[in-house]
Amino acid sequence: MAKADWSFLPARLRHEPTAGSLLVATPLLGDPHFSRTVVYLLExxxxxxxxxxxxxxxxTPVGQVLPDWHDAVSGPAVVFGGGPVQPDGALCLGLLDPGLAPADDAADGMHExxxxVTTVDLxxxxxxxxPIARRLRVFAGHAxxxxxxxxxxIAEGAWWPxxxxxxxxxxxxPRSMWMHVLRRQPAPLSLLSTYPEDIALN
Known part of the structure; x- marks a missing residue:
C-alpha cells in the first residue's frame, strides 16, 4: 500500500486511538477484511x-446460533462479522443501563x-x-x-482514528456507517464520505 499524506487534515480532526474511539478505513486500505470498515476499539x-x-x-440471525439471546439483542438481530481474529468465536457487547447496578450473579459475566460498554459472557x-443492558450485540470474531x-x-495512511x-x-x-461517520466530521474529512469505491468509475 502506498503511503498517503493526510497532512491536509487539521490537527483538530486527528484523534489518538483509545478504547471507545473509532478506526475508519481510508480509501487506500484494500485488505478485503477491512475495506470500508468502521472499527470500535475496545483496547x-x-x-x-x-x-x-x-x-x-x-x-445469520442470532437465534440460529444462540437461541436464548435472540430476543435480547438490539436490531438488526443478526450476528455481526467482528473481524478476522477467531471468527468462530462469539463476542457479546452490551451497554449498561446507568440507573441499574448489575446483580452479583450478572456482574461476574460482565466487564465494563x-x-x-461492557463485555458480556454468553x-x-x-x-x-x-434487564440491566439497554443494548446488546453479538460479533463473530474480532480485529x-x-x-x-x-x-x-495509521502512519501509512490506512486508518483515520x-x-x-x-x-x-x-x-x-450499520451498512451505511462508513459514509455516515465521515459525513458527520468537519470539512475536509466530511467531503471524503462520497469517495467512490472504484476511482476509475468516478
Whole structure:
C-alpha cells in the first residue's frame, strides 16, 4: 500500500486511538477484511489493540446460533462479522443501563470496557443480564493488532482514528456507517464520505 499524506487534515480532526474511539478505513486500505470498515476499539495499549468491525452484519440471525439471546439483542438481530481474529468465536457487547447496578450473579459475566460498554459472557443467564443492558450485540470474531502495528498502519495512511460513542457500536443502520461517520466530521474529512469505491468509475 502506498503511503498517503493526510497532512491536509487539521490537527483538530486527528484523534489518538483509545478504547471507545473509532478506526475508519481510508480509501487506500484494500485488505478485503477491512475495506470500508468502521472499527470500535475496545483496547489500545502497550499490549496491543482489540476492536470489532461495526458495519459487517451477516445474514445469520442470532437465534440460529444462540437461541436464548435472540430476543435480547438490539436490531438488526443478526450476528455481526467482528473481524478476522477467531471468527468462530462469539463476542457479546452490551451497554449498561446507568440507573441499574448489575446483580452479583450478572456482574461476574460482565466487564465494563468504557462509557458503559461492557463485555458480556454468553454463558451467563440472559434473564439476569438483559434487564440491566439497554443494548446488546453479538460479533463473530474480532480485529486485533500487535503492539505498535496499528500505529504503523495509521502512519501509512490506512486508518483515520476518530472519536466514537456507544451509539456507533449499536447503530441500527450499520451498512451505511462508513459514509455516515465521515459525513458527520468537519470539512475536509466530511467531503471524503462520497469517495467512490472504484476511482476509475468516478
Amino acid at each position: 489500545h495499549d502497550g499490549g496491543g489493540t482489540v476492536g470489532v468491525v461495526l458495519n459487517r452484519p451477516s445474514h 470496557v468504557v462509557d458503559g 454463558d451467563g443467564d440472559v434473564a439476569v443480564i438483559a 486485533g493488532w500487535s503492539p505498535g502495528q496499528l500505529d504503523d498502519e 476518530l472519536s466514537g460513542s456507544p451509539d456507533d457500536l449499536f447503530s441500527e443502520s
